[in-house]
Amino acid sequence: MKTLDPERFTAYIENTARSVIWDYELIEPGELVVVGLSGGKDSILTLHLLSKFMKDFDFKLKAVSIDEGISGYRAYGIEAARKAAHDMDVELVESSFKEEFGFALDDVVDRYKSGCIPCGVFRRYLLNKTAFKMGADKLATGHNLDDEIQSFLMSFARADFRRFTKFGPKLDRIHPKLVPRIKPLWKIPERDVGIWAVMNEVDVHFAECPYSQTSLRAKMKNYLNNLESRRPGTKLSILQSFEKTFKFHKKQIEMGECTRCGEPSSLNICKACEMVEEIKKEESP
Ligand code: SF4
Numbered sequence: 001m002k003t004l005d006p007e008r009f010t011a012y013i014e015n016t017a018r019s020v021i022w023d024y025e026l027i028e029p030g031e032l033v034v035v036g037l038s039g040g041k042d043s044i045l046t047l048h049l050l051s052k053f054m055k056d057f058d059f060k061l062k063a064v065s066i067d068e069g070i071s072g073y074r075a076y077g078i079e080a081a082r083k084a085a086h087d088m089d090v091e092l093v094e095s096s097f098k099e100e101f102g103f104a105l106d107d108v109v110d111r112y113k114s115g116c117i118p119c120g121v122f123r124r125y126l127l128n129k130t131a132f133k134m135g136a137d138k139l140a141t142g143h144n145l146d147d148e149i150q151s152f153l154m155s156f157a158r159a160d161f162r163r164f165t166k167f168g169p170k171l172d173r174i175h176p177k178l179v180p181r182i183k184p185l186w187k188i189p190e191r192d193v194g195i196w197a198v199m200n201e202v203d204v205h206f207a208e209c210p211y212s213q214t215s216l217r218a219k220m221k222n223y224l225n226n227l228e229s230r231r232p233g234t235k236l237s238i239l240q241s242f243e244k245t246f247k248f249h250k251k252q253i254e255m256g257e258c259t260r261c262g263e264p265s266s267l268n269i270c271k272a273c274e275m276v277e278e279i280k281k282e283e284s285p
Contacts, residue, residue, distance in 0.1 A: 064130045
């Protein structure tokens with residue numbers, strides 16, 4: 001079996017992310033980039049890379065961690081996030097579902113078919129709200145090539161064509177309070193992120209979320225991994241087909257503001273407020 005040269009492998013990771021930032025113009029000079037830092041390998045690699053590129057691309061860097069309230073799991077991620085931010089001398093701001101909405105994810109998960117449904121809605125909301133308050137020009141997430149094609153195929157399977165506008169390495173600013181997201185790991189497969197973390201002995205939180213196995217994403221991930229092991233290169237081909245398709249679906253969703261909380265929303269009442277109201281209604285005697 002061929003052994004990997006750590007220096008060459010790290011250079012491949014850095015060069016791939018660097019060219020995504022450059023080719024897709026993810027960052028403008030002077031901007032403040034806030035990294036969504038969960039403490040997992042993808043977000044820690046994103047922080048590592050951006051802290052290395054700060055001078056070259058001339059931007060400032062901060063991070064935000066969200067505690068969803070998943071017992072036996074999230075606390076370890078937050079610990080890894082704090083350590084990474086400290087080691088790289090990056091300011092870290094923390095928010096939690098409990099403080100913002102009055103409940104932890106664990107408290108409400110039974111209402112839904114999958115923990116990922118409420119988690120996704122509330123985390124997206126809180127990440128954006130916190131990053132906006134921090135003055136972020138861009139919100140960098142750790143989405144890798146696998147995450148992107150899983151999301152793409154899930155939307156495809158649900159015929160949810162509106163979501164196609166949310167794909168790609170950079171989202172446009174479609175509302176003054178909606179911080180545009182960027183994905184520096186867009187062309188890096190998940191397996192390579194894991195190899196990078198192990199090879200460089202980086203402290204990351206490797207455990208799987210206890211709710212992950214109930215999601216459609218987990219099934220899609222297994223399916224794609226199977227396909228890739230039989231036909232190497234399939235994942236990259238899907239991303240390339242998607243990139244061509246996505247150019248034809250750039251029409252943006254119109255955004256206004258939620259009449260309850262004032263956060264950006266394409267609906268009168270945003271999904272987070274709608275779900276919080278339902279949960280509170282059920283809780284009240
Ligand atoms: Fe949230 Fe699902 Fe991710 Fe767990 S796997 S952190 S529930 S989105």
